[in-house]
Amino acid sequence: MSRLTLLTLQILVAVVSLAIWYVFTTYPIFGKMLLPPFFFSNPVDVIQQIIKWFATGVIWKHLYVTLVEAMLAFVIGSIGGVLVGFWFARQPRTAAVFDPYVKMANALPRVVLAPIFTLWLGLGIWSKVALGVTLVFFIVFFNVYQGVKEVSPTVLANARMLGMNERQLMRHVYWPSALSWMFSSLHTSVGFAVVGAVVGEYLGSAAGLGYLIQQAEGVFDVAGVFAGMFVLAAFVIVIDTIVTMVEKRLLVWRPTVGDAKP
């Protein structure tokens, strides 16, 4: 399939979905509205709402807050995950002692922590950052742990025979291996950072995309809820594209699936 055909078909899906949504919420079929506008709004109202947000500039503040929260959550969670992952992988006894507690903490649905974080850290950005950190940390931690553990024994033996000391092994073998595992989970961890931020905002805040959606929902403004969702989706796609670009640059040494040898 050529690029152009693909793009045309992809746009077609959007157009058809919007058309169905519009028709079913605007025109009664057999004397009955299939999608009552009260619950489903309609595309025109939603687009108008989005345009209004951008025209007045309100949306930028909320986008900015969500972005800052997600980025802080990602950075702090990643640093914590890398450090603890390395520490546990190099100290099997420590890892064994903490193992049940790590599993327990990871099994806990993170949403229940949100009220506690709000209580501890207030309604500002830090309670959302904390929620995002608890999500990001475990993904990065497990990947780094695995990355250090699963260094090929042959590569490790080779590194030692080439005269590497502990510090050099860390830098030339363990670190790149752990990073490659971490980067392969970049999409997931960045996604979770955004989830943490938005869910946190939804549960109690004064700004952010989650706040915007929650406010609209509070007054049964369905168009506002849908508009918030679309902006959020676009926001996540932009971030994901950036992550893909970063990933391509950093993992240039890795074979991609279906990559033929020259």
Added chain:
Amino acid sequence: MTSTGTTAPAVALNGVDVAFRLADGGVYRAVEAATLNVADGEFVAIVGPTGCGKSTLLNIAAGLIAPAAGSADIFGTRLADLNRQAGYLFQADSLFPWKTALENVAIGLETAGTPTAEARARAQDWLGRVGLGSFGDRYPHMLSGGQRKRVGLAQVLIRDPKILLMDEPFGPLDAQTRQIMGNLLLDLWNADRKAVLFVTHDLEEAIALSDRVVIMSAGPAARIIGDWRVSLPRPRDISDVKLDPAFHELHREIWQMLKSEVLKGYAQAEGR
């Protein structure tokens, strides 16, 4: 470093036993009472049936594992830690996948404190010697199996080790590539004649390359059961040497002994 002079063998294994603890608590005796000397500048091949502990013996000489009994001496000095005078070419892929070919070759110098620029320049030179001068910026996954082995060879030789340990290095390659790699190895080795301990299951390859062929029995408790001197003239070309009548005579002689061991090895593998 104490040395008893030039007369001490590069590698001396004295009555080496190797035992592994099994998961069920038992002990698997891989190698028993292996005694083997490799003189400085000598090319020795170890041949034996699959799973007889050839690689284990090499790991002892490299200092990667310690013998259960007996000892390994390197130029007359008891080996207690890693063998710092040896370069090791592994059977499996051992290049750093996150480094380019050039970085892979240069790393052995960089870890020893050579400045990066100089290490890179010498690595480029070595890539040229193994015929990959224009492949420096490729990552290992972009290279073929034979090319990866060439990079591995350069990676080991750039450090100029006194002893070269090779564990079926050309095992995974196709027949033609093996022959080309064999000739490349002989050319490089001819330049400075390091002591080489070369493990293989291919008797023809062993005879064509080496000065001595050592035969191991089938495991467990594998022993060294034969030691032949190969007096074919050097420098050799592998495809030519295989046409030499002396080669055939030797091959027939050694194969007589090896055959029964190979069959034993198969029988044990099936009985397992």
